Each structure stands twice: as structure tokens, then as C-alpha cells.
Amino acid sequence: MSRNDTLFARSQTHIPGGVNSPVRAFRSVGGTPRFFERGVGAHVWDADGKRYIDYIGSWGPLILGHAHPDIVEAVCATARSGMSYGAPTEREAEMAETLCRLVPSLEMVRLTSSGTEATMSTVRLARGFTGRNRIVKFEGCYHGHSDSLLVKAGSGMLTFGHPDSAGVPAELAAHTLVLQYNDIEGVKRVFAEMGDTIAAIIVEPVVGNMNLVAPEPGFLETLREVCTKHGSVLIFDEVMTGFRVALGGAQALYGVKPDLSTFGKVVGGGMPLAVFGGRADIMKHLAPLGPVYQAGTLSGNPVAVAAGLAQLKHLEKPGFHAALTATTRALVDGVVAAAKGAGITFSGQSVGGMFGFYFSAAIPKSYPEVMSADRERFNRFFHHMLDAGIYLAPSAFEAGFVSAAHTEQDVAETVAAARKAFATLA
Ligand SMILES: *Cc1c(COP(=O)(O)O)cnc(C)c1O
Numbered sequence: 001m002s003r004n005d006t007l008f009a010r011s012q013t014h015i016p017g018g019v020n021s022p023v024r025a026f027r028s029v030g031g032t033p034r035f036f037e038r039g040v041g042a043h044v045w046d047a048d049g050k051r052y053i054d055y056i057g058s059w060g061p062l063i064l065g066h067a068h069p070d071i072v073e074a075v076c077a078t079a080r081s082g083m084s085y086g087a088p089t090e091r092e093a094e095m096a097e098t099l100c101r102l103v104p105s106l107e108m109v110r111l112t113s114s115g116t117e118a119t120m121s122t123v124r125l126a127r128g129f130t131g132r133n134r135i136v137k138f139e140g141c142y143h144g145h146s147d148s149l150l151v152k153a154g155s156g157m158l159t160f161g162h163p164d165s166a167g168v169p170a171e172l173a174a175h176t177l178v179l180q181y182n183d184i185e186g187v188k189r190v191f192a193e194m195g196d197t198i199a200a201i202i203v204e205p206v207v208g209n210m211n212l213v214a215p216e217p218g219f220l221e222t223l224r225e226v227c228t229k230h231g232s233v234l235i236f237d238e239v240m241t242g243f244r245v246a247l248g249g250a251q252a253l254y255g256v257k258p259d260l261s262t263f264g265k266v267v268g269g270g271m272p273l274a275v276f277g278g279r280a281d282i283m284k285h286l287a288p289l290g291p292v293y294q295a296g297t298l299s300g301n302p303v304a305v306a307a308g309l310a311q312l313k314h315l316e317k318p319g320f321h322a323a324l325t326a327t328t329r330a331l332v333d334g335v336v337a338a339a340k341g342a343g344i345t346f347s348g349q350s351v352g353g354m355f356g357f358y359f360s361a362a363i364p365k366s367y368p369e370v371m372s373a374d375r376e377r378f379n380r381f382f383h384h385m386l387d388a389g390i391y392l393a394p395s396a397f398e399a400g401f402v403s404a405a406h407t408e409q410d411v412a413e414t415v416a417a418a419r420k421a422f423a424t425l426a
């Protein structure tokens with residue numbers, strides 16, 4: 001029996017499903033999750049000592065790869081002088097200045113410990129600022145697991161949301177309208193009808209939580225237009241895209257400025273750190289300046305902030321994102337060509353250091369299109385790749401991530417493994 005199996009069996013006794021976040025349990029693809037013991041650069045080693053090329057990177061944070069020496073050093077040096085004070089530190093000011101310099105829409109920021117807290121706080125802030133309750137989200141976008149955002153579409157055109165989890169009150173979910181991503185006309189229709197009652201739109205400017213879905217030309221611009229016209233707050237959830245699709249995030253890449261945005265994952269360099277921020281006139285509604293309450297014992301944790309700053313320094317080097325984008329594109333081109341060679345229906349795309357592989361002929365533009373891909377075929381592909389030492393996300397509905405540590409050799413190995421996997425699927 002493999003040690004992964006033993007550890008999984010042991011973990012399930014005292015941890016629901018054996019994992020601390022559901023997708024890690026491999027339920028969608030079947031089989032035993034790998035328990036990791038070590039990561040260096042683009043590679044991870046599991047409990048049996050097997051090596052993998054890692055395309056998850058802790059679900060996005062590790063844009064420099066595992067255990068980057070500068071980040072490890074920043075963490076150790078900072079920890080030696082104290083893990084946490086629950087009081088302000090100079091590093092938090094430095095982090096806030098750095099973020100406001102790098103991201104176009106940021107004038108003020110607040111630090112939190114998770115992306116969920118950041119998005120939850122922006123929704124409360126938007127409601128407090130506008131005095132309205134309704135929010136708009138898009139099916140397939142994930143914004144963390146707070147009640148107002150764990151909502152799915154109901155039936156019909158004007159979709160008042162339904163709880164997407166037991167335990168979310170229907171009364172609360174009803175304040176969330178769920179529309180289709182890239183549906184420009186749907187957005188216009190809802191705002192024409194009830195725009196003046198909508199506190200905010202929250203959106204992933206590039207979606208990475210229903211595989212990878214990119215915005216169609218005009219979609220983000222339309223969101224900006226209707227929010228400006230109706231006095232609603234436009235929130236870009238850049239927890240995944242921030243510092244990954246471009247240094248200034250998707251808002252820099254597409255040239256659309258939100259009122260508020262959220263960051264996580266990359267911003268903490270692998271430590272628990274997230275951010276929300278934006279227009280100063282809105283941010284000044286937060287306590288202690290204003291009436292919207294928000295807080296956190298470990299918010300702005302010195303070790304996490306030091307790790308984040310150490311990572312961001314590397315991303316500011318000229319050419320960083322151009323190189324990351326080129327590596328990611330080479331990976332996608334190679335795997336798509338391998339599928340074509342084997343006659344498999346398959347497509348792929350990347351935005352910066354994020355990529356999507358689809359077992360469908362066309363690249364999907366919305367949730368129903370993503371769901372129409374051949375899931376069973378993905379699962380077989382996933383397990384072939386895993387056996388070959390390629391660690392992809394264990395679900396057909398997650399994006400993949402490349403780091404600066406991935407080399408041409410890693411990409412070549414991955415493409416070779418994909419060629420073999422596709423041959424068995426044909
Ligand atoms: C990961 C993610 C979140 C949630 O962040 P956590 O740190 O897991 O709470 C929110 N929004 C998006 C777009 C994400 O990808």
C-alpha cells in the first residue's frame with residue numbers, strides 16, 4: 001500500500017473527507033490524493049518519494065515556484081523577531097504603498113488573512129457605502145465561501161440566487177442576482193430594470209474557477225458603464241488573477257478600472273495573506289473611520305507580509321510576466337498540438353501565467369459551455385498524467401498555473417507525457 005493511501009485513511013478519521021478544502025479530496029477524478037512532503041521550484045515530492053511537475057502551485061500563490069530562497073529567508077528572518085503583535089508594523093505601510101503603486105485602481109487597501117474575508121468585506125463595504133442590498137455575480141465565478149457569495153442561479157431570465165450550500169439562508173441568497181458570464185445584454189437588461197437597487201457587481205475579470213474563461217471584448221467595459229451610470233460599486237475579484245495575468249492584474253491587462261478589488265494567493269507568497277482596496281472615498285467608510293465594521297486578529301501578519309513583499313519584488317523585474325506568459329503559452333501550444341496529433345477533441349488557452357485545457361472543440365465562454373466538456377475523458381487524462389509525474393488540478397473545472405521556475409525541460413516533459421496520454425484516449 002502506498003503511504004498516500006495510508007495517510008489518506010488516517011486523515012479521514014478526524015478530518016471530514018480527510019482534507020481541509022474539498023477539491024483536494026480528488027472526489028471529481030477519483031483515486032487517492034497525493035500527500036506532499038517537499039517542494040522545490042516547479043517540482044513536488046509525495047509521501048512515496050515520487051516526483052511531480054506541479055501545475056497547481058498551491059492553487060496560484062507560488063508564482064516563483066516552491067521554497068524560493070528569498071521568500072524562505074524573509075519568513076525565517078521575520079519570524080525570529082516575532083510572529084505577530086496584533087498592532088501595526090512598518091512593513092504593512094510598505095505593503096500598502098507597494099500595492100497602490102502596482103495596481104491601477106488602488107488608493108487605499110486593507111489586509112486580511114484569506115481571499116474569502118477580502119471578498120466578503122468588499123460586499124459589506126459596497127452595501128454600506130451605497131445603502132443597497134442587492135449584488136450581482138456570475139455563474140461559475142467563485143468568490144470564497146461567505147454566505148452572500150455561495151449562491152447559484154435559479155431558473156428563468158432574471159435569476160434571483162439560490163443557496164449553493166446547505167446552511168446559507170434563502171433570504172440572504174435572494175439578494176444575490178446570478179447572471180451568465182460574458183452576457184452583455186443580460187447585464188444591461190438587469191441594470192435597466194433595477195440598477196438603482198444594486199449595491200455592487202462582483203466578478204472575476206478572468207475566471208479561473210470554472211476552468212479558465214476569458215472576458216469577451218466589451219464585457220468588462222459594460223460592467224464599468226452600468227455601475228458608473230447607476231452608482232453601483234464595481235468589484236474585481238483578482239484573488240487569482242492579481243499579479244499573475246499581469247503585474248497590475250487583469251485591470252491593467254484589460255484597461256478597465258474597478259471601484260474595489262480583492263487580491264490573495266500570489267500577494268502572500270504562499271502565506272495566508274489577502275487584500276481588498278480601491279477608491280479612497282469608499283475605503284474611508286471602513287471602521288475606525290466609518291460605519292462599516294471589518295477586523296482580523298492576524299490581519300497584516302508580519303511573517304505573511306514579509307513573504308508577500310519578497311515575492312512581489314521579483315515580479316517587478318522587467319520582463320517577468322512576458323517570460324511567464326511565454327512559458328505558459330508554450331505549454332498550451334504543445335499540449336494542444338499533442339491532442340491534435342492523436343485526433344482528440346481538445347482546446348486550450350492561457351492568460352499570463354494561467355491556463356485552461358478543455359475536452360471540447362471550442363474554448364468555452366460561459367458556465368454552461370464549460371460544463372458541456374467531456375468530463376470522463378478529462379478524468380482519464382488526469383490519471384495518465386499523474387502516473388507520468390505531472391500534477392494537474394484534480395478537476396476538469398479548475399484552471400492551471402505555471403511558475404517562473406518551470407523550465408523548457410519541464411514543458412517538454414509535460415508535452416511528452418500528454419502525447420502518450422492522448423494516445424491511450426484515442
Ligand atoms: C481562491 C479564491 C478566493 C478565495 O480565497 P481563499 O483564500 O481561498 O479564501 C476568492 N476569489 C477567487 C477568484 C479565488 O480564486
